[in-house]
Amino acid sequence: MKFARRSSLTSERLPKCKPRDLSRGERSDVDPRFIEGRAKRGVFMSNLLYPARRRSAGQVVLIGGGSSSALTAIRLAERGFRVIVLEKAKIGNGSSSRSAAGIRAQFSVEETVIGMQYSRWWYRQFHEVLETPSERRQPVIRQNGYLFLYEDPEQAAPAWMPTRRREVERVWQMARANVALQQRIGEPVELLTPQQVHDRWPHLVPDRLIGATWGPTDGFLYPQMIYTEGFRRAQELGVTVLQDTAVIGATLRHGNIAALETTKGPIEADWFVNETNAWAARVSRSIGGMPLPVVPLKRYLYFMKPTAPIMSSEEWHRLPMTIYGIGSGRGAHSRPDSDLLLLAWAHEAAPEPDFSDEDQDRIDPHFNHNNGVDNYGYALLEQVFAFSPLLAEAGGLTATTSGFYGTTPDANPLIGFDSNLNNLIHAVGFSGHGLMHAPITALLVEALLTGEVEHGKVRLPEPFAEHTLDLQTFDPSRTFSQSAKNVDPALARGERSEAMVL
Structure with a gap:
């Protein structure tokens, strides 16, 4: 998606949202124990240590022109802040326009479950909150649900692979524990038997399964509408x-950023937020x-065009986000x-730490669906085939697109103050979940900037006022285990394997 280029430094009018083109391959009362721990690590700033005081606007x-920046800009402007958004290319240049756009509350971390409940609720109010003109009110969220399928250990591996069978059983045990956590928080998630899965979705084979988890209020989003209308508002x-307008450096003064150096000159501000x-x-x-x-980390999306109907058009459009097994070697979804x-x-x-903008759309030959059947796209279809031969053989792949995840060792985002610079906040590292996080991310950044953080926690507004989010979960200065640092966080999650899914 391309936007009209302007040379002026003034705010630019953004165009209407267009459909995605798939033809291309697109410190008060602080716990002293916490202070002592931080001092030992030499950390100057953290979400808990930062003074909790109300600040004048x-x-x-905001650095970055994606969905998180759009929604953050709205919240801060409504609170009286003067906001400038810097995007080095065009709005939606990064991951927002290349997302599979799922949204779910089926996570294993309580703060994430609550945050996703808030985000899902917020997206349902999207057009009312943004005062979108009636003629522009295209869908923003579709709540088709999320269906996680779990394998029967005896089907997943032969008897001479007991370690693999135990792993599959452990994943199912963790899934049931996660459902208990989610239900306790008020999430309407269900445990389904294999027969219940087949009864609801006849194209899925029950013999492969030990069970499933079903989140009926989960679903997926329409990202171009979100960031386009977000920046419009x-x-x-x-x-x-x-x-x-690219950021190329900064002028520092007494532990603060005085100004950002950009390709269009210096820009001064009181606060800076990294949302890149x-x-x-x-x-x-x-x-x-x-x-x-x-x-x-590079990630790919594939698109199948069905050539033989296996269900009615209405049933097709109501299909949930379906995850075909969880754990080592699994996690394909559609x-x-x-x-x-x-x-x-x-x-x-x-890892590709120095990737270019052009690399976002570069399709490696081994991942290009046009390179015969010996490529990753068709290996993906084989994963689907194990759970639904009917769906896997319903058509052929017609497009491959790609982009980058910004991953962290524990798959949780970094939202909080920088440990070097007093007036810099990071809201990054969503490990493929940035779009679904965007509303709660904007709320947390607002709370950090306005001083509405008490003892490291943020209380959510109605109708979630009974909940607080502990920002230590997302603290950029938190410590990661060595095992988490040494693995691809999208692959070796083990007990946190649900994080590999969009």
């Missing part, structure tokens, strides 16, 4: 959006911020995309 610069609130996701580590480094454990089927599967990828 000032000028904020932000500009109406006075936000300045500067495209083709897969670019986050290099951006932080370029402006004197802390080292960020955000690793860019959902309807209009009349197509979108498919994805995380692969073992080497």
